[in-house]
Amino acid sequence: MAKASPTLEFDTDWEYSSAPESTDHIQIKPQNELFINGDFVVPSDGNYFDTINPASEKTLSKVGHATADDVDKAVKAARKAVKGPWSKMDGAERGKYIFRIARLIQEKAREFAVIESMDGGKPIRESRDVDIPLVSAHFFYYAGWADKLEYAFPGKDTTPIGVAGQIIPWNFPLLMAAWKIAPALATGNAVVLKPAETTPLTALKLAEVLQEADLPPGVVNIITGAGKTGQAIVDHPDVDKIAFTGSTEVGKMIMRAVAGTGKRYTLELGGKAANIIFEDAPIDQAVEGIVNSIFFNQGHVCCAGSRLFVQESIADTIISKLKDRMETLIIGDPLDKNTDIGAINSKMQLDKIKMYVKLGQKEGGTIHQSSYSLPKKGFWYAPTLFTDVSQSHRVVQEEIFGPVLAIQTFRTVDEVITKANNIPYGLSGGVWTDKGSKIFKISKAVRAGVVWANTFNKFDPSSPFGGYKESGMGREGGLEGLMPYVNLV
Amino acid sequence: MITSVYIHPIDQIGAQERVARLFSRSIKKESKVHALKMALSMIDLTTLEGKDSSGKVKQLCYKASHLHDQYPDLPSVAAICVYPTMVPIAKKALEGTSINIASVATAFPSGMSSMENKLDEVKKVVDDGANEVDMVISRGKFLSGEYDYVADEISQIKDACEKAHLKVILETGELVTLDNVRLASDIALNAGADFIKTSTGKISPAATPPVVLVMLEAIRDHYKKTGKKIGMKPAGGISKAKQAIQYLVMVRETLGKDWLTPDLFRFGASSLANDVLMQIVKQSTGHYQSGNYFSID
DSSP: OOOOOOOOOOOSSSSOOOOBBTTTTOOOSSSOOOOEETEEEEEOOOOEEEEEETTTEEEEEEOOOOOHHHHHHHHHHHHHHHHHHHHHHHHHHHHHHHHHHHHHHHHHHHHHHHHHHHHHHHOOIIIIIIHHHHHHHHOOOOHHHTHHHHHHHHOEEEEOEEEEEEOOOOOSSHHHHHHHHHHHTTTTTTEEEOOTTTHHHHHHHHHHHHHHHHHOOOEEEEEEHHHHHHHHHHHHHHHEEHHHHHSSHHHHHHHHHHHTTTOEEEEOOOOOEEEEOOOTTOOOOOHHHHHHHHHHHGGGGGGGGOEEEEEEEHHHHHHHHHHHHHOOOSSOTBBBOOOSSSOOOOOHHHHHHHHHHHHOOOOOOOEEEEEOOSSSSSOOOOEEEEHHHHHHHHHSSSOOOEEEEEEESSSHHHHHHHHHHHSSSEEEEEEESHHHHHHHHHHHSSSSEEEEEESSSOOOOSSSSSSSGGGGGOOOOOOOGGGGGGOOO | OOOOOOOOOOOOHHHHHHHHHHHTTTOHHHHHHHHHHHHHHTEEEEOOOOOHHHHHHHHHHHHHHSSSSSSOOOOSEEEEEEEEGGHHHHHTTTTSSSEEEEEEETTTTTTTEEEEEEEHHHHHHHHHSSEEEEOOOOHHHTTOOHHHHHHHHHHHHHHTTTTEEEEHHHHHHHOOOOEEEEEEEEHHHHHTEEEEEOSSSSSSOOOOOHHHHHHHHHHHOOOOOOOOOEEOBBBBOOOOOHHHHHHHHHHHHHOOGGGGGGTTTTTTEESHHHHHHHHHHHHHSSSSSGGGGSSSO
16 A cells, blocks of 8 residues: 655744735725826716726726727827827837836836736736836837837838727736837827726826826827727727737637728737646746746736646656645735735636636546635635646636646657647647757747747747737737837838 | 666756745744744854864853843754864853754865765764764765765765764855756765755855755655655855745745754854844844844854
């Protein structure tokens, strides 16, 4: 009979005292209007909706509900801005506005981070150290391109495409706004942006920054609402381009809607990335990489490494280490500096995660969850592993968008490449090995926009990001990120 | 003895990132006081200088059990750590206390001596009353690939220690890479070390956070494989309470509860104790006191 293997005990009498980030310095307006033509304006039908803190379910603020009329107003304001001096302005001048926005965001970084965590549920450790620094980095990066477009596209002149309708998700609210707005401004376009209905507050705070930066009216319009508002943007005849980040389902609807209209579009959609661990990998760093790949931002990451492939010889070791590591993940108040896993973004998303986990169990999968006790109020889900699942299980095939990892084993390189590609998605991937040749082989063979080697979920404004297959089309970030916003002449 | 050498590659950037994440834990209030007291109880109060005198060793031994008598309920340090010639003096000075006596041995700090001399030295310090022996590995042999020699040396010295606890100093500053640190840790763990220790304090860099993390992970893997709990001692360059707390966070989240005890975790340090004391007093009074209020011995 096998002896029980030695276990580690992480429940100690030395507990970390709570270390909440202060909220004294932030300002959230009790009611938020729509940001159109440089001003905050009341929605045309006077309707507002609540945005709540998913960690406490308390209402944070009321937010204007933009109707089709409001969308029209915003598009008109944007069109006026495009026809005005903005598009003809010297690139260096345009760059100054963008640099100013970047600097203002840096100055207000802590306020943005706190609001992001309150409105969306992500741990302050991430909003403070990842989201907001990347936001300003993105504006800085594209500010630099504004007067260098002739070098980005040698031998060509560029003109702006006009009015870009931009619809962004709730997982990285302000960062996605930056990804969309910064390249559009650098190339002289105007923007109508709609943040997700559960996380509008940092985008509205950004609107205040835009005012402070003296950005000409109408260049950026930020309107809030749900799916219908987004649809009105997509359907508006005077929008030249749609940039969307969100689910593959909605992405397909947008493709159908814009087909034949002449509108350009970029879509950054779902993912179900393969994270591949070979037996010669740096094991402990790989385990940490798994944690970063699937538990970062509660797994609300389109490029999350939600399918783990472990070479058979080290599967037991990796799984046992991963279980130990999961016990040390602190789940709770997103504003506590020691929190590793924050709140699930919404009740709807929580229900979806629960549905998938139940489904996976029904299909014969075995789950393991961290034993950390979850707060009573708010939306929470414990980090979860699935073993005894295969390519034919729905929890392996479909995007769950939560802290749920499906683990499979493999024996050969060819086998794992086949399985990694056997999915409708192709956004990202990961490979862990000490052997350089294997890194090159896998990163070439896996059809995904990004393949990380011996790391995961690393972002940089200079690196293009985007998907193959049903993960979308077009690239954001880097020089390639300018392409969707220019006509080459 | 044939050592089975299994290479665990270490990704340096990954190790550094893990350290950064561990060190970003915010330890405040009661949690901090708890950690500070724990740190005090784990110190191997050390003097390892050519100019050490019996007077200095006696003073150090007194300090070891009277850290700051003005403040009640403070633990004493775990051990004092001295050169072999000072062991009899320490033995006498620490009579009646529970403080351990650690002696460096095996031609510390270089280890450049014959096996015979090293064994004699170890036997002598144990006979003189040391109950902990801090040996150095032969880094030259390790770097030339003679892993069996290194393993054999450790196990012979372990035998010579008899009941005394053996701490094996890897001198990681001379091993340079984290791959080497991991391999040397594995060799020492398999050869019978009771503790593995980073450094002599005579080579820079001494204990660095990624090195300590890699060694703790080696201890964890060894425990999972064999069920044996081996201790860890970072030494050299740890002089601030904040560093000590960060290392304790690292232990807590790598090995857990069982290792948060002087039986399995030590700090090799000379000036750390006073900084920890200053922080403990600050936590209770709300003010930093002048360094002059803390005795230097």
